[in-house]
Amino acid sequence: MKFFIDTANLDQIREAQALGVLDGVTTNPSLMAKEGITGEKNIIQHYIDICNIVDGDVSAEVIAVDFEGMVKEGEALAALHPQIVVKIPMIEEGVKALKYFSDHGIRTNCTLVFSAGQALLAAKAGATYVSPFLGRLDDVSTDGLALIEEIRLIYDNYAYETEILAASIRHTMHVVNCAKIGADVMTGPLSSIKGLLNHPLTDIGLAKFLEDYSKGNQ
Numbered sequence: 001m002k003f004f005i006d007t008a009n010l011d012q013i014r015e016a017q018a019l020g021v022l023d024g025v026t027t028n029p030s031l032m033a034k035e036g037i038t039g040e041k042n043i044i045q046h047y048i049d050i051c052n053i054v055d056g057d058v059s060a061e062v063i064a065v066d067f068e069g070m071v072k073e074g075e076a077l078a079a080l081h082p083q084i085v086v087k088i089p090m091i092e093e094g095v096k097a098l099k100y101f102s103d104h105g106i107r108t109n110c111t112l113v114f115s116a117g118q119a120l121l122a123a124k125a126g127a128t129y130v131s132p133f134l135g136r137l138d139d140v141s142t143d144g145l146a147l148i149e150e151i152r153l154i155y156d157n158y159a160y161e162t163e164i165l166a167a168s169i170r171h172t173m174h175v176v177n178c179a180k181i182g183a184d185v186m187t188g189p190l191s192s193i194k195g196l197l198n199h200p201l202t203d204i205g206l207a208k209f210l211e212d213y214s215k216g217n218q
């Protein structure tokens with residue numbers, strides 16, 4: 001499973017990259033705003049900065065909600081850097097844009113997916129990635145992981161090449177369960193990646209090894 005970090009914070013992206021397990025970055029307008037990145041020029045520069053830190057795919061979201069606007073914006077974003085993947089919302093005009101970009105060799109990430117039907121449509125339209133938001137489903141008492149399972153089944157039934165990018169990951173068990181289900185990618189905060197390191201028995205075991213080593217060398 002590929003690990004993407006879901007942030008526009010450059011320090012956190014650098015930290016995940018330094019760990020050596022980072023495969024890409026996802027952003028959205030809310031994550032940009034959280035870092036105080038506003039205005040088209042600054043946002044574009046920020047995408048380039050992110051691409052220069054990581055080796056993998058970097059999702060950049062369009063703001064337009066009409067087909068022509070999405071195509072114009074998406075083509076400009078894709079031209080910024082070969083690592084850019086154009087993020088398109090799951091709306092009617094977005095499906096048309098996914099198909100357009102697929103026909104023109106531009107990679108896409110279909111975002112704001114909350115049902116298996118939407119994921120099926122995204123795959124039919126040729127999306128490179130589909131992003132089901134599992135944490136936000138959990139937030140409204142709906143099983144987000146069950147959606148990932150459904151999409152996995154549907155995509156496997158027809159050998160769709162669209163990759164399942166489990167998004168809105170909140171914690172380490174989301175990551176582990178997505179890996180068990182067979183999501184192709186997960187995107188989450190740095191804490192969901194670094195949290196995978198933690199186990200008290202590892203800490204206790206290491207402390208004991210170091211203690212015994214130092215006793216033997218006294």
Ligand code: G3P
Pocket residue numbers: 006026027028031131133135136167168169187
């Ligand atoms: O990748 C989607 C993500 O940005 C949404 O996450 O935590 O705002 O639901 P969250």
